[in-house]
Amino acid sequence: MKMMPGITTRFAPSPSGPLHVGHLLAALQARRLADAHGGRCLLRVEDIDTRAQHAGYLALMYEDLEWLGLRFDGEVMVQTRRFGVYRAVLEELRRQGLLYPCFCTRSEIKAQVAEMGRAPHATLGFLYPGTCRRLSADAVAEKLAAGVPHTWRLDMQRVQDAIGCPTWHDMHRGTQRCVPTLYGDVVLARKDFPASYHLAVVVDDAAQRVSHVTRGADLFESTHIHRALQGVLGLPVPQYCHHALLRDNAGKRLAKRDGARSIASLRQAGYSPRQVLESLQLALDRGGIWWV
Ligand code: GLU
DSSP: OOOOTTOEEEEOOOOSSSOBHHHHHHHHHHHHHHHHTTOEEEEEEOOOOTTSOHHHHHHHHHHHHHHHTOOOOSOOEEGGGOHHHHHHHHHHHHHTTOEEEEOOOHHHHHHHHHHTTOOOBTTTBSOOOOGGGGSOHHHHHHHHHTTOOOEEEEOHHHHHHHHOSOEEEETTTEEEEOOGGGGOOOEEEOSSOSOOHHHHHHHHHHHTTOSEEEEEGGGTTHHHHHHHHHHHHTOOOOEEEEEOOOBOTTSOBOOTTOGGGBHHHHHHTTOOHHHHHHHHHHHHHTTSBOOO
């Protein structure tokens, strides 16, 4: 193995439910990659979705991580303390002319996509067809003045015009080419959230100087969006490692909301930390099949 001294990885859970074996797999991948190279593994709490009840789950998560003996380096970063940073980045994107307000509701988007005969994307849902990008400046000004609720979307055609199709490196899949327009104009901010997952994750990976992002294969497509944002914001590009997802014996993906696979329920059922960690290693050896 070629050593990569000084690498930094991170575990970035959204504590919107109990810590689950899927989270634990992500945490282990990050910790082990850092340990294998004598690097650091940081913890970041991704709690920007203020609708979720994070506080209670966060306390339980710390307890579960302690019980498992999983430790992280440096200070914990908490996204709800960084809204000012995200606002400044949004302002920068607005200044570059890359954001536009979108007044479409979720059901309107669904209907527009259905009319075009398109199916929702497996991991990114309904890809926005760009309806509000085509609104006139007067129509936009009128709606904003009338206080019509809106989100802010990233104009991916303009992004692509600005940065082209840059590459990133995936440790499993090799060199990848980012095509900014592939997944539509994503939402970067809402009225009640100053940042979406996509914006916050890119800004924070750079702020924490993460050199290697390990996360589940369900986020592979999102990396196109993240690489595009790194391009327009002039941020460093980490390497990525999208690992296998846990599945049950029938091959169905384990859902995070499946309480039976929470670390707390395994503790209550009498498993030791070592047994939980060994089961996870076994699941990895079996290509991601979890058997407990
Ligand atoms: N917060 C995300 C989750 O809990 C992970 C984000 C990432 O690793 O980029 O699923």
